Amino acid sequence: MLNVLMIGVGQCGNRILDAINKEAFGGGGAASLTKYYLRPKFPSRVETLAINTAINDLKELRFTTAKDRLHVPNLHGVGANRNVGKQAFMDNRDMIMGEIEKRGDFDLAFVITSTSGGTGSSFSPLLINELKRQYRNITVITIAVLPFREEGSIYLQNAAFSMRELMDVEAEGIILADNQYLKRFSGDIASAYDKINNMIAQRLLFLIESLDSEMLSVTDLGDFKTVMNGGLRIGTMGFYQADRKNPSVKDAIENSFKPGNLLYPANVTDDSARAMIIVQGSREHLDVDEITKEVEKLSASAGHVFKGIVVKKGYPKVLSVFTMASAPELEAIYAQAARAMQDEKEKRLRARKQMDDAFAHIEDLEEIY
């Protein structure tokens, strides 16, 4: 059984972690009640921890136990300032790592964070380094959420610098989720956040369950690490669940690559470096030949593809994990961030000049009373 640590850092990471806990209670509205009489049903031994400098963000959580909410005291958040955030982490590093250490040893850790916020974007790279230092054999995967582009220049700036730091650390890989991309399929902002959080939660739990299951065709944590080490070590996930109308496993695999089911805009066929396809469903729906054909078809373009088949009652569910050889959208974000930073810099210079001109009027004058 895998020992899994899921850490949600910052407001975004906390909410996704809460969505994971909710999903572990069965998801949906019933989870609000079942949490009072059931324990969260994780496929493996999963420990969750929500870390935040803003206590109000921790209070918003509904499915994460109080002991799994760690407040890092730093007034009320870091105000999207990554430098303040980094200082806060360093000031509280022992406390944070001690809290993690209490939860035992782990094989796999997911650090879930927004790239644009203050706490998550600043804490996560440092936290990953600490995890890799403290747990020598741990596999750390970062779930990084890219911001809405219209959220502002600071967030874009944070995303750009945060992503760079995340790629520099020794984590096994980054799985991207793009709010801007997912918003297109989710309607208004409020429901988009919930839907995005639920999508990420659903995929992560499915991934853990699959890695910890006895498979007809085996994929394990090692395979997953190999996939995540491919290409840029940046990847994303797709998911599809067939239904009674169309229980075809072939269609389910293909649908899992489609843009509407991916967390990040990617052309799987062209951009993927390595992939893992995990299929789950009743035996009568799992046509191994069809699955193999689809995997082979993907392998032709994506390089190596790991295949896992889990026999479990139900219509076919497919999780596809990709690492990308190129990330054009990410480059666009950096360009947009750079422009925003330049604009910010220019605005600040103009403002400073205006202030200097204004102050020039009273130069050589003294106050008279």
Next chain:
Amino acid sequence: MWSGMRQLIYLAVLVLLIHIVHASNSSDEDTVTFTDFTLNIGDRIDIGDYQAELIEIQSVKDGLAVMRVSKVGGPLDEQRAFLQDNANNFDGGSEEGGITITVTDIFDDRSAKVRVEYKEGLGTARKHTSERPLVPSDVPNLVVQKSFDRNQISVGDEVKVTVTVKNIGTGQALDIRTEDLPPLPEFSYIAGYPPKIKDTLDPGEADSAVYVMSAVKEGSIRVPAIQVSYTDSKKNAKSNNTEPFNVLISPKSRPDLLIKLVPSGPIATGGKGMLNVSLSNTGKASATEVEIEGEIKPPDGLEATGLDRSFFEIPPEQDANYSAELLGEKAGNYTVSLKASFHGGDVAMIQEGKVEVVVLEREYKYLYLLPILPIIVIVAWMYKRYREYKY
């Protein structure tokens, strides 16, 4: 001369008339008459110069009375015993110008009826009542009583009859004899009959005799009077008797056992209870050799300990109580029957009593907690979980 003749005739008629009148007067004086007097001792009859006094009654039974007869200025002064209804002449009797006295009746030892006969020429007989105080005489007077020792008599009951004779007179009673007729056939005599009473009883003395008889036949009977006869010192025979009275002999007394069974209440399955048994003898006789035998129907599911008992005797109007222990083994309704066989006199009798005993289904005392406990656990659990998620 005619006139002289006529005068002579007149004279002769006159003489004749006078002679007739005189003759008629002489005839009345010679007529014998009589008068009856009731005399007490000391009373006296005066007729002419004669006096007759009742001295004593010697014997009422024999009809002897003593009288003293005297003549004032004459030699007659005689005390003589008069036999009842025998005439006694003095001075030749009434025919000869004397008097004849007859005691016609003797009432008691102190009074008698006396007839005196005399010629009317002696005048009218008068009674002089004695002015001497009445000297009490030694007269016995026996009263007799006969009583039963119980008012309610049943066939088979033994009755003690007490005969009491008491001398309430002033003289000694002699030759006392009692005559008590047996009220057969309703009674049979057992012992002590006939009652023995002393032959003599001094004044104020009493004597009793008891005899026992047994009632043998039911019905209302009239108990005859008992008569006591005796004589006084003068051999005067006297007697007294009780009044007869009625007694009712009821049918023969029998015991009547009333069996009352009172269970302590419904018995839980596996639980114990008590059955209180009360045997009340509401009859008039003792129930003897009482054997109690119990039976439970249906026989399985209810066990009883101490239900069978024996009693040597249960007297009338008394109770015998005991308790039996019941053990309920299976739920259901059971009938506990008791049969009491006993003897009542010479008759064997049987009485039965029964009662329903309920053995309840097994009771789970705190069963009501079953639905509450899970709720409490759930609420506690939910509160604990609420606290876990409260930040």
